[in-house]
Amino acid sequence: MKAQIPSASASGTFLIGGDMPVHRLGYGTMRLVGDGAWGEPADPQEARRVLRRAVELGVTLIDTADAYGPEIAERLIGEALFPYPHGVVIATKGGITRQGPAKTEYVGRAGYLIQCVEMSLRRLRLERIDLYQFHRIDPHTPLEESLGALKRMQEQGKIRHIGLSEVTPAEIEEARKIVEVVTVQNRYSLADRRNEETLAYCEQQGIGFLPWYPMAGGKLLKPDQPAAQTLARIAARHSASAAQLSLAWLLQRSPVILPIPGTSKVAHLEENVAAASLKLSAEETAELEAAAGA
Ligand SMILES: NC(=O)c1ccc[n+]([C@@H]2O[C@H](COP(=O)([O-])OP(=O)(O)OC[C@H]3O[C@@H](n4cnc5c(N)ncnc54)[C@H](OP(=O)(O)O)[C@@H]3O)[C@@H](O)[C@H]2O)c1
Numbered sequence: 135m136k137a138q139i140p141s142a143s144a145s146g147t148f149l150i151g152g153d154m155p156v157h158r159l160g161y162g163t164m165r166l167v168g169d170g171a172w173g174e175p176a177d178p179q180e181a182r183r184v185l186r187r188a189v190e191l192g193v194t195l196i197d198t199a200d201a202y203g204p205e206i207a208e209r210l211i212g213e214a215l216f217p218y219p220h221g222v223v224i225a226t227k228g229g230i231t232r233q234g235p236a237k238t239e240y241v242g243r244a245g246y247l248i249q250c251v252e253m254s255l256r257r258l259r260l261e262r263i264d265l266y267q268f269h270r271i272d273p274h275t276p277l278e279e280s281l282g283a284l285k286r287m288q289e290q291g292k293i294r295h296i297g298l299s300e301v302t303p304a305e306i307e308e309a310r311k312i313v314e315v316v317t318v319q320n321r322y323s324l325a326d327r328r329n330e331e332t333l334a335y336c337e338q339q340g341i342g343f344l345p346w347y348p349m350a351g352g353k354l355l356k357p358d359q360p361a362a363q364t365l366a367r368i369a370a371r372h373s374a375s376a377a378q379l380s381l382a383w384l385l386q387r388s389p390v391i392l393p394i395p396g397t398s399k400v401a402h403l404e405e406n407v408a409a410a411s412l413k414l415s416a417e418e419t420a421e422l423e424a425a426a427g428a
Contacts, residue, residue: 140408142192145385148392150342151295151316154264156223158385159410160195161188161403162346162394163207170235171202175210180399185214187400189222191407197319197344197394199227199269200254201238208257216259225265225317225344226254227299229272229280242272242280251287267297267319271305281312288313297342303335317342317392324383324426325350325361337390348393349380354426364425368418374409377402381409383422 145159164171166181175181188196196215198207211224218224228250231239241247247268254263266287268280287293297317298309309315318336320329322345329345336343349355355376356362365376372379377395384393395406414422 140191140404140410142194142407142410145410146389148342148390150223150265151314152340154223154295154316155221156195156392157192157410158195158392159193159381159407160197160225160344160392160394161193161406162396163196163198163211164202165396165398166210167203167206168235170237171204172232172235173203174206175398177398178210181210182214183400184398184403185211187403188407189215189219191404193407194221195223195225195392195394197225199230199267200250200257201227201230201232201269204232205253205257208254212257212259218260223264224258224260225267225297226258226263227267227269227319228254229269240270240272242268242270242275242277244279244283247280247283248287251284251292255292262291262294264294265297265317266293266295267299267317268309269299271298271301277305277308278312281309285313297344299346301332303332306332306335306339306341315341317344319344319346319394321345321347322384323348323350323354324380324422325354325359333388333391337388341390342392343388343390344392344394345384346394348384348395349377354380360427361422361425364421368414368422372412374412375405377406378409378412379414379422381406382412382414383419385410386414386419 142157295316299319
């Protein structure tokens with residue numbers, strides 16, 4: 135697989151919100167910044183190269199958040215990709231504040247979220263954000279207040295579509311009383327299927343499902359994890375890697391799944407994008423699921 139020029143277009147197209155096409159295999163930017171999503175990248179030049187290469191390879195869905203850095207991932211995207219090529223969707227998020235590496239608090243107050251949207255627009259150098267995802271429901275703020283603020287930003291033309299993150303079907307239904315929800319971003323991979331119910335709901339409703347930690351944050355690629363031997367055996371059959379297999383499994387799992395694998399390296403990005411054209415047989419899928427305990 136590595137000899138071919140990979141293209142994310144081989145993963146097919148999904149229409150977000152019924153009117154915004156993206157190639158299903160996207161790219162997540164959390165790994166571009168320092169550890170624990172805190173601070174500058176170890177290699178800023180490589181970070182910009184990763185972003186430009188993603189677009190060259192046909193990635194049209196780039197996931198980010200103001201909490202990555204904070205601010206740094208969005209700033210890098212603006213620096214590397216502006217002016218954005220036609221069809222590239224930058225999906226950002228707001229609602230998580232960060233106090234240090236891997237330290238977070240959720241804030242869903244209206245005034246704060248409005249500031250988040252305004253600042254993301256500024257850093258991304260956009261007039262409108264194509265997909266704005268509410269990063270976490272704030273347990274101390276009514277959902278009406280948080281989503282009401284995003285709805286106002288949508289009415290003002292500053293947001294095109296609204297998505298949610300880490301939600302149950304019941305929470306999505308609550309949210310849909312306030313805004314149209316076009317995507318959901320929950321933790322999900324071959325090794326972690328706790329959000330199966332939410333995926334089924336999204337599939338039923340035609341809502342895009344962006345699995346975060348699609349390779350279990352890299353753990354699925356380690357030689358000592360339970361499914362490692364099965365992954366290695368099937369990967370060898372396809373001249374592929376464990377990373378490619380775990381992404382191919384997601385793409386085949388449901389037509390609403392839009393994986394956003396993260397990496398800080400061009401070589402890994404190229405490898406991951408090549409998974410768009412990898413097809414697994416029904417037997418291989420069953421074997422992988424059994425090995426991962428899914
Ligand atoms: N909504 C939320 O709450 C939430 C939470 C977390 C993440 N996210 C989003 O989801 C995206 C994906 O999650 P993630 O990046 O945390 O985890 P992931 O995609 O499951 O795994 C990323 C890890 O795997 C490594 N990796 C990637 N490709 C590889 C390859 N081909 N070979 C070997 N190692 C490889 C990366 O290291 P290298 O850098 O060395 O490649 C990194 O350590 C994030 O980037 C972010 O956009 C959302």
